Amino acid sequence: MHRPLDITEAMDWESIRTMIEGESHVSGKTLHNGSNCQSECGLWICTPGKWGYHVTRDEVCHFLEGRGTYSNASGDVxxxxxxxxxxxxxxxxxxGPxxxxxxxxxTIR
Structure with a gap:
């Protein structure tokens, strides 16, 4: 992915179903989607709001733009x-507000 901050054409993925406050909307660009969706990587864009977050596979990410706070019951932030x-x-x-x-x-795997 070259110059990801300049990418403006993103695929509309959905509104987040686990909203707590507001109405976040997700879009992005998929670079790779492995067989049986076992791995995937790409660009993820999310608008403001607060929602419940449950990770079902390891996710490594590099935040490029914006601001959010992710916290869990153990106090990890x-x-x-x-x-x-x-x-x-x-x-x-x-x-994840x-x-x-x-x-x-x-990258998710």
């Missing part, structure tokens, strides 16, 4: 700001 890298391990659950539209490059 990932503050996403531009140029932050993060790992959400399989089974991670919490809440997006304060400003987030754009991230991610």
């Amino acid at each position: 990932i503050e996403s700001t531009p140029d932050t890298a993060g790992l959400f391990p399989r089974g991670w659950q919490g809440a 997006v304060h400003e539209t987030v754009k991230k490059a991610c």
Whole structure:
């Protein structure tokens, strides 16, 4: 993916179904989708709102734009700001308020 911050044409994926506050909407661009969806990578864009988050597969991401806070019951907090890298391990659950539209490059496996 070349110059991901310049990508404006993204596929409409859906509104988030686990909303707590607001109405976040997700779009993105898929670069790879492995057989049986066992792995995938691409660009993910999410508008502001607060929603429940449950990771079903390991996710490594590099936040490129926007701002969000992801926290779980154990007190772990990932503050996403531009140029932050993060790992959400399989089974991670919490809440993810997006304060400003987030754009991230991610790999899920």
